[in-house]
Amino acid sequence: MDVSLPDNEDNDIILYLSDPSEIRASNINVIRKAEEGGYSVIIITTNFPASVLEKIYNKNGINTDNIYFIDAISAQSFGKSPENDDHHFMVSSPADLTKLGIAISEDIKRMQDKKIFVLFDSVSTLLIYLPSVKIIKFMHFLSNKLRQISLKGVFLAVDGGLDPMMMAQLSSMVDEVVKPGE
Amino acid sequence: MTESFEENLMEQDLVSWAEKQRHEPDPIWMKFFDSMEDPAFLQASDGTILMCNRVSEDFLGLSRDEIIGRHCYEVVHKMHTFIENCPFVKSRKTRKREKYLIPIENRWFRISVDPIFNKEGNFIGALHIATDVHDMLESFAEKARLGNIVKNTNDAVIESDPVGVIRYVNPGAIRLLGYSAGEIQGKQFSIVLDADSDIDPAGYVKTLESGGSVVNQETKLVAKGGEKREVTVSISPVYDEREVFSGVSYVATDLTRQRLAEKELLAYLTEYMLRMKKPLEIMKNNIEDLSVLFEEGVVDQEDVKQILSVQVKNAEKVLENLGELNRAVVGKQKDLSEEYRDFLTG
Numbered sequence: 001m002d003v004s005l006p007d008n009e010d011n012d013i014i015l016y017l018s019d020p021s022e023i024r025a026s027n028i029n030v031i032r033k034a035e036e037g038g039y040s041v042i043i044i045t046t047n048f049p050a051s052v053l054e055k056i057y058n059k060n061g062i063n064t065d066n067i068y069f070i071d072a073i074s075a076q077s078f079g080k081s082p083e084n085d086d087h088h089f090m091v092s093s094p095a096d097l098t099k100l101g102i103a104i105s106e107d108i109k110r111m112q113d114k115k116i117f118v119l120f121d122s123v124s125t126l127l128i129y130l131p132s133v134k135i136i137k138f139m140h141f142l143s144n145k146l147r148q149i150s151l152k153g154v155f156l157a158v159d160g161g162l163d164p165m166m167m168a169q170l171s172s173m174v175d176e177v178v179k180p181g182e
Numbered sequence: 183m184t185e186s187f188e189e190n191l192m193e194q195d196l197v198s199w200a201e202k203q204r205h206e207p208d209p210i211w212m213k214f215f216d217s218m219e220d221p222a223f224l225q226a227s228d229g230t231i232l233m234c235n236r237v238s239e240d241f242l243g244l245s246r247d248e249i250i251g252r253h254c255y256e257v258v259h260k261m262h263t264f265i266e267n268c269p270f271v272k273s274r275k276t277r278k279r280e281k282y283l284i285p286i287e288n289r290w291f292r293i294s295v296d297p298i299f300n301k302e303g304n305f306i307g308a309l310h311i312a313t314d315v316h317d318m319l320e321s322f323a324e325k326a327r328l329g330n331i332v333k334n335t336n337d338a339v340i341e342s343d344p345v346g347v348i349r350y351v352n353p354g355a356i357r358l359l360g361y362s363a364g365e366i367q368g369k370q371f372s373i374v375l376d377a378d379s380d381i382d383p384a385g386y387v388k389t390l391e392s393g394g395s396v397v398n399q400e401t402k403l404v405a406k407g408g409e410k411r412e413v414t415v416s417i418s419p420v421y422d423e424r425e426v427f428s429g430v431s432y433v434a435t436d437l438t439r440q441r442l443a444e445k446e447l448l449a450y451l452t453e454y455m456l457r458m459k460k461p462l463e464i465m466k467n468n469i470e471d472l473s474v475l476f477e478e479g480v481v482d483q484e485d486v487k488q489i490l491s492v493q494v495k496n497a498e499k500v501l502e503n504l505g506e507l508n509r510a511v512v513g514k515q516k517d518l519s520e521e522y523r524d525f526l527t528g
Contacts, residue, residue, distance in 0.1 A: 020463040024471050047468065049492065052475075052485050059480045077491035128461045128499050161460035163452045 012152050013143055015123075015174040017159040022180065024048075027121050028060050030154050031067065039117035039152070040066040042107050046094040046125040049074040068111065070103045072096070073125075095129040097138045104142065108149065118146060118153035123170070124161040132166045143173040193227055193306040196298070200224055200232035204250065223310040225295075229253045229270055232307065241312065254310055258286070269295040274305055289316040338403075338413070338434040341420055342371040344391070346383045349429060358413075358436055360406035371432070376402035376410055381417075383430065390419035391427045403434060412437040450511055457503040465493050465500075 018026040027043075034041045045053060050069035057064050064087075072091040084090055089103045108116060120142065126135050139155060146153045155170070159180050162170065171177050203211065215222070221238035223231045234249045242249060242257050254270060255261040264271045269280035273295040282293045292315045298307045332339050338355035342348050348367050356363060359374055366374075371383050379401040386396050396417040402410040413434040420429040472489050475481045481489070508526040512518060518526075 020460075020467045021470070023464070023467065047464070047492075049485075049488055052481055052489060055480050055485065056475065059475075059478070073492055074488070076495045077488040122464075124460055124464055125496075127456055128464075128496050128503070132456065158460055158464060161456070161463075163456055 012150065013146055013174045013176075014154050015170050015177045016154045016156050017177065017179045018156060019180045020158045020161075023122060023124075023156065023158060024056070026156060027053075027119070028056065028062070030119055030156070031057060031062055032060070034117040034119070035062055035066065037117070038115055040068065040111055040114040041117050041119060042068045042070065042104065042111070043119045043121060044070045044072065044100065044104065045121050046072045046129075047122055049077065050088055066114075068107055070100065070107060072100055093129065094126055097130070097134065101138065101141060104145065108145070108151070112149075116151050118142075118151055120153065120155045122156040122158065124156075124158040127161065132163065136166060136169050139170060140173055191300045191306060193304075196224070196307050197226060197232060200250075203233060204246075218311075220311050220313045222312075223249075223254060225254065225270065225308045225310050227274070227305050227307055229255070229264065231257070231310075258312070269293050270308055270310060273297045273308055277305065283315070286312075289314060290319050291315065336436075338432075338436070340371065340374070340432045340434070341429055342383065342432070343429045344387050344427070346371045346387070355434070358405065358411055358434065359403060360409075365406070371430075374403045374405075376404050378402070381415065386417055386430055390417075390430060400437070412441055446514070450507070453507050454504075457507055458500055461496060461500045465496050468493055 016026060016030065031041060031043070043050075043053070048056070050071040051074065053069070054064050054067075057067065068087050068089075070089045070091060072094040075090055075092045076094075089107065091099045091103055094100075104118070108118075120139075123135065123139065126138075130138075142153075142155075145151075155174065157170075215233075216236040218235050219237060221241040222235045223238065224233040226232055231250055231252055231254060234246060236246075238249060239246055244257060249257055253264075255264050255268070259265050267282060269282040272282075273280040274297065277297055277299070279294060279296050281295075284291055284293055292313045294311050294313065296309045296311075297305055298309065300306050332352050335352065336354050338358040339350070339352040340348060340355050341350040348369055348371055351359075351361070351363050351366055355361075355366075359366070375381050375383075381399060381401050389396055398414055398416050400412070400414045403413055404410055411434075413436055416433040416435075418431045418433070419427055420431050422428040468489065472481065472486060476486055505527070512523050512526050
């Protein structure tokens with residue numbers, strides 16, 4: 001898989017559709033490309049805990065020094081949020097979009113002197129916790145946020161996991177939709 | 183009303199004439215009288231039967247000699263006096279033909295009594311005919327019953343003549359299309375057909391007239407206001423009383439509710455896919471990933487425990503989402519049985 005998004009000046013925000021079995025690999029490839037592009041990455045994870053993602057990145061030779069996690073899933077497994085630090089911000093649940101939004105805004109503000117890239121992993125997992133209408137509103141907020149300060153980002157989703165209406169609305173928020181095999 | 187005689191006959195003349203016919207019958211007159219299919223009596227002014235035809239004997243199960251000289255109420259109704267509303271009694275009073283419907287041995291008869299007057303206008307007797315109208319009434323009743331079915335069905339029934347001119351629309355068609363009967367009768371059937379419809383009235387006439395059949399069709403009809411109605415149409419030949427092809431009937435069932443149900447089903451399946459299939463795929467792949475990562479030594483037992491715990495939470499949430507979906511669906515289905523209601527929401 002080749003993701004050219006960080007180098008493409010025209011496509012700032014991409015909806016990245018992945019086969020369900022490839023979604024972890026998609027995440028790694030996007031992060032790798034972002035790293036190669038010299039970006040600091042804010043990854044919002046609603047699927048794998050940050051601690052596990054870090055190990056996966058390390059295993060794949062990705063330096064995590066410039067990766068900042070907003071982790072909305074660890075608290076689900078630990079029963080309580082792990083401690084926050086410079087690289088980790090914990091949100092109690094993927095359904096808590098308000099805190100998720102605040103965390104993203106604060107991370108972007110805190111890192112404004114850096115070249116930022118945002119990865120949202122994933123829209124599909126969020127659908128387990130929230131109705132599509134709320135997710136669309138949140139993704140609209142996020143895409144607007146990125147555009148306001150000209151940030152690049154990828155919204156990761158499982159191919160075929162978005163209903164036609166949601167797909168149409170998300171497509172209208174992004175600059176490009178990448179499908180499996182493209 | 184029976185015309186009065188030229189000569190001023192007296193009742194006794196009528197009695198004498200009948201008596202003579204009984205013993206020395208005029209063959210032409212008797213042939214005529216006996217050829218009548220309905221039981222007929224000539225009665226005196228007091229109701230006494232002076233003469234009867236042959237079919238009366240079969241009708242009453244009595245011989246002519248057993249009938250003549252007795253009153254109609256005795257031989258027909260087995261009574262000792264005139265029945266209530268007896269047309270003979272009424273005719274004597276009103277001096278005109280009287281009719282009466284009466285059941286006799288499980289069949290309906292129309293009794294008609296024509297009074298006979300002499301030149302001076304005196305009532306001297308009557309002609310009493312019992313006509314078996316049972317089959318006719320049954321036929322009328324059946325037609326009325328069928329007519330009511332057509333009238334009261336929710337389906338739209340439209341009948342056209344062989345050249346496609348609408349002859350009849352039932353209330354269902356008026357409701358579906360918004361035209362009054364007066365507005366649409368006499369118009370070509372094609373005015374209610376959508377431009378893209380495959381319905382071919384002229385072709386159907388040829389097919390049906392030659393004894394062929396036309397399969398049901400789904401199409402769109404256009405209502406008065408231009409709204410399109412999705413319907414399934416059953417097309418059948420119409421025959422007149424002589425069994426001659428006389429037109430085409432179109433029975434259209436409104437598919438609006440069905441289409442709505444189909445949309446709801448699609449919405450349910452879409453939600454089902456979103457709430458279950460895709461999340462399950464994600465969870466399955468997460469667990470597979472986890473297995474590989476553990477084998478490769480990327481994650482330890484604590485990580486495995488943590489991720490499995492996340493998948494359990496995800497599974498719980500999926501179940502909760504499905505429960506919500508089922509409760510929403512059940513809430514809309516008023517006709518659902520308690521067993522299914524409990525099963526879907528339990």
